[in-house]
Each structure stands twice: as C-alpha cells, then as structure tokens.
Amino acid sequence: MSDSTTNNTKTSGNSAAQKILLSLMQVWAWVFLACLILAFIVAVPLVSGSSVSFLSVRNSQNILVAITPVLLLGLGQTFVIISGGIDLSVGWVMSFASVISALAVRGAFDAGLPLPLAIFAGLVMAIVGCGMIGLFNGVIIAKLKVPPFIVTLGTSFIVRGMALLMSENTTVIGLPRGVRDYGNESLMYYIRGDGGGLHFFQKPEVSVELLRRMDRIITYPVLLTMLVVAIAIYVLRRTKFGKYTYAIGGNEVAAIRAGVPVERHIIKLYMLSAVTAGIAGFLSMLRFTAGSAVIGDPLLLSSIAAVIIGGVSLFGGSGSIIGTVIGALIIAVLTTGLVMLNVPSFYQFIVVGTVVILAVLLDQTRDIIKHKIGSS
Amino acid sequence: MDQKPILTVRNLTKKFGGLTAVDNVDFDIYPGEVLALLGDNGAGKSTLIKCVSGVHSRTSGKVIFQGEDVNFSNPIEARNRGIETIYQDLALANNLDVAGNIFLGREKEKTYLGGLVRSLDEKFMRECAAKALETLHVQIPSLTAPIETLSGGQRQAVAIARAVYWDAKLMIMDEPTNNLGVPEQKKVLELINTLRDRGVPVVLISHNLPDVFAVADRLVIMHRGRKVTEKKISDTNSEEVVQYMIGALDDTRETEIVD
Numbered sequence: 001m002s003d004s005t006t007n008n009t010k011t012s013g014n015s016a017a018q019k020i021l022l023s024l025m026q027v028w029a030w031v032f033l034a035c036l037i038l039a040f041i042v043a044v045p046l047v048s049g050s051s052v053s054f055l056s057v058r059n060s061q062n063i064l065v066a067i068t069p070v071l072l073l074g075l076g077q078t079f080v081i082i083s084g085g086i087d088l089s090v091g092w093v094m095s096f097a098s099v100i101s102a103l104a105v106r107g108a109f110d111a112g113l114p115l116p117l118a119i120f121a122g123l124v125m126a127i128v129g130c131g132m133i134g135l136f137n138g139v140i141i142a143k144l145k146v147p148p149f150i151v152t153l154g155t156s157f158i159v160r161g162m163a164l165l166m167s168e169n170t171t172v173i174g175l176p177r178g179v180r181d182y183g184n185e186s187l188m189y190y191i192r193g194d195g196g197g198l199h200f201f202q203k204p205e206v207s208v209e210l211l212r213r214m215d216r217i218i219t220y221p222v223l224l225t226m227l228v229v230a231i232a233i234y235v236l237r238r239t240k241f242g243k244y245t246y247a248i249g250g251n252e253v254a255a256i257r258a259g260v261p262v263e264r265h266i267i268k269l270y271m272l273s274a275v276t277a278g279i280a281g282f283l284s285m286l287r288f289t290a291g292s293a294v295i296g297d298p299l300l301l302s303s304i305a306a307v308i309i310g311g312v313s314l315f316g317g318s319g320s321i322i323g324t325v326i327g328a329l330i331i332a333v334l335t336t337g338l339v340m341l342n343v344p345s346f347y348q349f350i351v352v353g354t355v356v357i358l359a360v361l362l363d364q365t366r367d368i369i370k371h372k373i374g375s376s
Numbered sequence: 377m378d379q380k381p382i383l384t385v386r387n388l389t390k391k392f393g394g395l396t397a398v399d400n401v402d403f404d405i406y407p408g409e410v411l412a413l414l415g416d417n418g419a420g421k422s423t424l425i426k427c428v429s430g431v432h433s434r435t436s437g438k439v440i441f442q443g444e445d446v447n448f449s450n451p452i453e454a455r456n457r458g459i460e461t462i463y464q465d466l467a468l469a470n471n472l473d474v475a476g477n478i479f480l481g482r483e484k485e486k487t488y489l490g491g492l493v494r495s496l497d498e499k500f501m502r503e504c505a506a507k508a509l510e511t512l513h514v515q516i517p518s519l520t521a522p523i524e525t526l527s528g529g530q531r532q533a534v535a536i537a538r539a540v541y542w543d544a545k546l547m548i549m550d551e552p553t554n555n556l557g558v559p560e561q562k563k564v565l566e567l568i569n570t571l572r573d574r575g576v577p578v579v580l581i582s583h584n585l586p587d588v589f590a591v592a593d594r595l596v597i598m599h600r601g602r603k604v605t606e607k608k609i610s611d612t613n614s615e616e617v618v619q620y621m622i623g624a625l626d627d628t629r630e631t632e633i634v635d
Contacts, residue, residue: 098391240483243472247480250471257467259452259481317471370525 014101018369025366029326029359031310040337047341054340057190057215064218065287067332068225069094072280073166074310074324075232075304076273081307082236082271084249084316085141085148089156090277090303094296095162096282102172102291109176114301119182126282127275131157133276135215137266138295152270156300163293172291183286186216187223216344220281228279232322245269305352308333309359332354379406382577383459388437390420396421399601400437405546410578412499412570412592416467416621420601421581425548429454429461430454442545458545462535462552470524470531474516475505477523477622478538508541509533512570514563526562529560536567540576546570548579551596553587565591585614597622 014107015093019284024031037055044054053059080087093351094257101122108118133155140151189264191206192213218226236242247255256262277296285294312319335348381404390398400415400419405411417422424479427434430448439446441457448454451461468477475498484504486498502519509516514533516526523531532552539547549568553561568591571578584587589609596606597620605620619625 090513126475155567232493240485240494240496243476243480243483243496246471247476250469251467255480257451257463259455317469 008226010312013224018372021109022369025362025369028321029309031223031329031331036333036337038328039158040333040340044337048065049138051192052340054106054337057192057217059340061217061219061222061330061338063329064338066336067328068221068282069284069299070302070306070331071325071328072276072283073226073296073299073308074328075228075321077303077307078232078310078312078319078321078324079236079245080269080273081312081314082316083266084246084252084302085266085269085275086152086314087137087270088149088152088300089137090135090154090273091297091300092159092163093130093274093277094281094284094299095293096133096159096166096296097130097278098285098295099163099167099281099291100129100292101126101282102285103166105285106172107174114276115176115178118176119179122285123279123282126278126285129271130274130278130281131271135267138270139276141270142263146148148270159299160293165321167291167293169293173289173290175285175289177289180289182217182220183289183302184219184281186219188217190215190217201249218354221287224279224283226330228276229321238322241265243267246317249318269361302331303328305356308356313363327359327361335344340353381406382442384438384440385424385428386440387436387438388427389435389543390426390432391435396601398427398434401598401601401603403596403603403606404577405577407577408572408575408597409594410572410580411593412588412595413579413581413598414588414617414621415505415593415598416583418600419598421549421598421619423601424598425461425550425579425581428454429459429548444470444601455542458543459548460542460544460546461548461550462532462539465551468523468531468535468568473520473522474509474519474534475501475535477534478505478508478541482542495579508537511574512537512540514567527560530557532556532560532564533567536571537614539603540571540574546579548581550581551583553584561587564596585617588617589614597621598604599626602628606629 040054044052062218077087077090104125105122106117108121109115113121128166137148137151138154140146141148167169185203187201189204191197191204191210192215193197195206195210196213205212205218206214242261244255245261247260248259248262250266252262280299281296285291306313306327307319307324308327309330310319310325311321312323334351338346338348338351379494385401385403385404388398388401401420401424403411411424413421423432426432427437428439430451430453433447433449442461446454448457454461462563469480469562472480479501481599484496484500486497487494491607492515493614504633506519511532515532516530516533518525523534526534536547552564552568556564563589563602568578568580572593580592594606594608595612595617597604597617599621600623616625
C-alpha cells in the first residue's frame with residue numbers, strides 16, 4: 001500500500017498524459033476507421049481516375065451489403081466470447097441455414113403456399129434448425145463441461161456434413177423468382193443525374209438508361225441486420241441477459257454463487273449465436289436466390305476478426321456490440337478500398353491479419369496503462 | 377446471554393470417506409456477536425462452516441437457524457434464508473460495477489409494454505448500492521467503474537455491502553483480511569464492528585490472532601476436526617489460544633498432555 005502511494009506521487013506528472021493516451025486508445029477503432037475512410041477517399045480517385053469515388057452511394061451500400069453476414073455471425077459471437085466461450089461452428093451453421101431455408105422456401109412454394117408465406121417458412125426453418133444446433137452446443141458445453149472450442153469445432157464438422165448432404169453437394173436452385181426481390185430490393189432508390197432523384201419503398205419504373213444510374217439504399221437484408229444489431233445492443237447493455245453474459249465472463253464462480261442460472265444462460269448464448277448465424281444464412285439465400293453449403297465457412301474467421309478488432313477480450317468479460325460493428329466495418333472498408341486501389345486480393349488477408357494482431361496489442365497495452373493508473 | 381441464539385449447531389459431524397473432517401462439534405451464535413472460529417490448517421473450520429452454509433451436506437448432527445431445523449442443499453438456499461458467506465476469493469465479478477455486483481442474480485428490472493420488454497433499473501440499483509455503502513461508512517471512488525479498479529479492502533466492503541443490503545441474518549467471513557494491506561485490514565475490522573452494531577452476528581474464520589482479539593467477543597478453537605475449547609475473549613490470551621490451536625491444551629480431555 002505504502003509502495004503504491006509513493007509510486008503515485010512519482011508518476012502523477014505522467015498520469016495526465018497517460019489518461020489522454022488511454023482515452024485515445026479507448027476509441028482507437030473509431031479513429032482508425034475514420035482515418036481509413038479518409039485515406040481511401042483521397043487515394044481512390046488518384047489511383048483509379050477522378051471519376052471514381054470511395055464514398056459514393058453505390059460503394060457505401062456495397063460495403064453495407066458485404067458486411068451483413070460477417071456482422072450477424074459476429075453478433076452472436078460477441079455474446080459468446082464476452083461470456084468466456086467461443087463458437088467455431090457459426091460458419092457452417094450459416095451454410096446449413098442457407099441450404100435448409102432454400103429447401104423450405106422451394107418446398108413450401110411448390111406445395112402451393114403464397115411467396116411471402118413460403119419465405120416466412122424458410123426463416124422459421126433457419127431459426128429452428130439452427131436453434132437446435134445451438135442447443136446441442138450449449139448443452140454439451142454447459143452440462144457436460146466440454147470446452148467450447150472443442151464442442152463447436154466438432155459441431156462445425158457435423159453441420160458441414162449435414163449441409164453438404166442436404167444440398168446433395170450442389171447449390172440449391174429452382175427457387176421462385178420473387179425471392180430475389182426480398183433479398184435485393186430496398187427502402188430507397190437513388191438515381192443520379194438527369195431525371196433522377198430519390199424514390200421510397202417502390203422500385204421506380206424508369207428507362208433502362210436511368211436504371212443503370214440507380215442505386216439501392218438500405219436493402220431489406222441490411223435493414224433486418226440493422227434491426228438485429230439494435231436489439232443486440234439493447235439486450236447486451238440494458239437487460240439481465242446482458243448482465244449475466246458479462247458476469248459469467250468476468251467470474252463464473254461468482255455468478256454461480258450469486259444465484260445466476262449459469263448453465264441455462266450458457267445454453268441460451270450458444271443458441272443465440274447459432275440463430276444469428278441462421279439469419280445470416282437465410283439472408284444470403286434471399287440475396288442469391290439459392291442455397292449454398294459453402295457460403296458461410298470463409299466468413300467464420302472474418303467474423304471472429306471483427307469481434308477482436310472491436311475490442312472484445314478473448315478471455316471474456318468485456319466488449320460491446322458497437323465494437324463488433326466497427327470491427328466489421330474496418331474489415332469491409334479495408335477490403336473494398338484495397339480492391340478499388342487495384343491491390344491484388346491476396347494483400348487483403350495480410351492487411352486484415354496485421355490489423356487483428358495490432359488491435360489485440362493495443363488493447364493489452366491499454367489494459368496495462370489502465371491498471372497502472374487504477375492501482376496508483 | 378439471555379437472548380436466543382440465531383444459530384445453533386449440535387453434534388455436527390462430517391466424514392469424507394474414512395476421514396472425519398468435523399467431529400461432533402457444538403456451538404451457538406447470538407445476535408450482535410462476533411464469534412471467531414480458530415484452528416490450524418486442516419483443523420476443520422472451513423468444512424464446519426461449509427456444512428452450515430450448504431456447500432457440504434453434513435454426515436450427522438443438527439443445525440438450527442432462527443429456531444428452525446435446516447439442512448441446506450446449496451449455498452443459494454442458505455443465502456435466501458439469510459446466511460451470507462463472504463469467501464476468501466470474494467466471489468465478485470471484477471468486470472462489473474458496484475451495483476452490478478450487489479444485485480447480481482437479483483437484478484431489479486423495469487418493464488414496458490405490459491412486461492413484453494424488460495430492462496435493468498440501473499438508476500434504482502445504483503442508488504441502493506450507494507446507500508448500502510453509506511450505512512457501512514464506506515467510500516468508493518466511482519460507483520460506475522468496474523470493481524477491478526478498487527482496492528482489496530474496498531472490494532471486501534462491496535461484498536459485505538451486498539450481504540447487508542440483502543438483509544443477512546448471519547454473516548460468515550472466511551479469512552476476510554487475507555491478502556490485504558495493513559490499513560485495509562483495519563478497514564475490514566471496522567466493518568465487522570459496524571455489522572455487530574447493526575445486530576448482525578458474524579462468524580469470523582481466521583488464523584490471525586491480533587484480528588481475532590481486536591473484534592471477536594467469543595472464540596471457538598478446533599483441532600483435528602474437534603472443538604477443543606470455547607472461551608470469551610476477555611477470559612483468554614493469545615498464548616493460551618496458540619496452545620489450544622496446536623493441540624497442547626484440550627478441554628475435552630481429562631488430563632492435559634505434559635511433555
């Protein structure tokens with residue numbers, strides 16, 4: 001105790017500077033994202049010609065469409081990792097959802113159901129099917145105490161097999177044509193230049209020439225994802241469910257002793273993670289008008305990267321949904337920007353990987369400084 | 377004492393297979409009293425207390441709490457009846473704030489749309505947390521910061537405030553001053569005094585004789601699972617206590633061992 005008081009007087013000169021540094025490091029992801037966007041706004045026209053703009057309506061909407069699946073996978077993952085677990089199965093769960101919802105939509109439509117109902121059946125199928133997978137993960141982790149890394153790794157193989165079997169190792173096609181609209185139409189339409197303008201809800205019926213200049217703003221999958229993000233923020237920050245998630249990640253024994261239903265909560269967390277992956281799979285089915293058993297797997301690691309860049313500690317106990325959103329945006333902006341700068345796509349991986357490691361290093365340094373200030 | 381005891385333990389025995397960890401122990405604790413439970417490592421103090429608080433089930437014997445025979449099957453049941461245990465490792469979630477810890481597992485919620493939407497009533501919980509700390513005369517730099525930023529003594533205070541807020545009828549504290557600096561130890565002892573003043577009896581498990589002599593009213597000493605003596609603090613001294621703790625003195629034996 002006396003040690004730390006002497007320490008305090010010694011470092012008090014530095015601590016103001018440390019505090020400023022600390023608050024900067026607290027929001028570094030925001031700053032980094034802003035800098036990235038600014039850099040691309042400047043660099044893209046220089047490299048690709050002055051007519052190309054990084055922050056055009058079209059490009060920003062493309063980024064939004066691109067991040068929805070990564071973000072949805074990352075949302076459930078954020079909850080799971082805050083609780084001190086991990087879910088490696090979400091990639092294949094998303095694929096599985098894409099396949100079964102495609103089969104459900106096709107089946108329901110062929111059986112004579114109207115399209116909206118058939119699509120609803122697809123959504124229910126994705127949520128229920130994936131919910132069961134999450135239940136399976138959660139029960140084995142919470143009740144049988146098998147480490148989540150191993151359980152979800154095993155599950156991902158099982159689900160992979162199931163997805164490939166059900167899709168008969170090919171893309172599920174033959175979906176009703178109208179499905180495409182649900183996956184790609186949007187809240188607003190913007191037509192650049194002469195005779196253009198903003199249109200709401202209804203796709204404007206205009207000439208082919210004008211259609212070429214038309215951009216969709218906030219497609220339905222993006223809208224649904226925004227809604228899910230908003231709910232996730234509310235649940236994590238404002239409800240018992242969120243509090244328990246943090247408590248279990250912070251000190252599971254304390255949570256048990258305090259009477260938190262820890263086992264049940266862990267099961268719910270893995271169900272949540274699988275269901276958000278299921279929604280991602282459902283939306284990708286709408287977007288491509290097809291079910292694909294290989295759509296989700298490449299997104300797993302991107303989603304975990306987004307969560308980590310967003311500042312969720314892999315040891316559990318801290319992190320936020322907004323962080324994950326920023327993390328997903330950073331990855332999407334980086335990849336899109338690099339493509340527009342004509343950088344070969346292999347470099348994207350190198351850059352994203354570097355950012356992940358830097359993010360963790362930054363967070364660690366921040367925690368060390370925080371503890372220094374806190375203990376003095 | 378003319379009052380009725382809050383907790384009465386009679387002939388309590390706990391066996392782990394062939395090993396008798398607690399052997400036929402009796403003790404009482406009265407309102408507004410600090411009872412120290414002393415003994416060397418392995419003397420059975422913690423096991424005895426865990427048999428009371430529902431962590432272990434007893435092999436035989438009786439526990440009477442507030443006039444009722446009880447046999448808790450888990451610590452949560454005991455806590456719901458008002459027996460609160462403060463563990464050495466505190467059992468707090470260091471990443472939550474003070475209110476988050478005090479209300480953990482028993483959060484206050486607000487409901488909207490006829491119960492369809494629920495959210496935590498953070499304001500209410502924070503105010504209650506502040507009040508609970510106030511009654512214990514504890515000052516904490518920030519109520520909204522995660523408690524990992526607090527000192528060990530302050531965290532003890534949070535754990536005690538939680539028990540007080542939930543109206544503990546009996547407080548069991550297992551080595552509460554372990555791993556604390558000297559000023560912090562003093563603060564925890566003050567807290568124990570505050571609890572006594574509020575009429576909450578405390579069972580204090582400790583190795584630390586100065587602590588025990590500073591706050592306890594009575595002491596029970598155990599050696600190898602048995603209770604070897606029970607004395608008022610004013611009738612004994614630390615040398616005698618040590619003799620009991622190492623087994624050189626034993627009131628249950630007819631003759632003293634003379635070496």
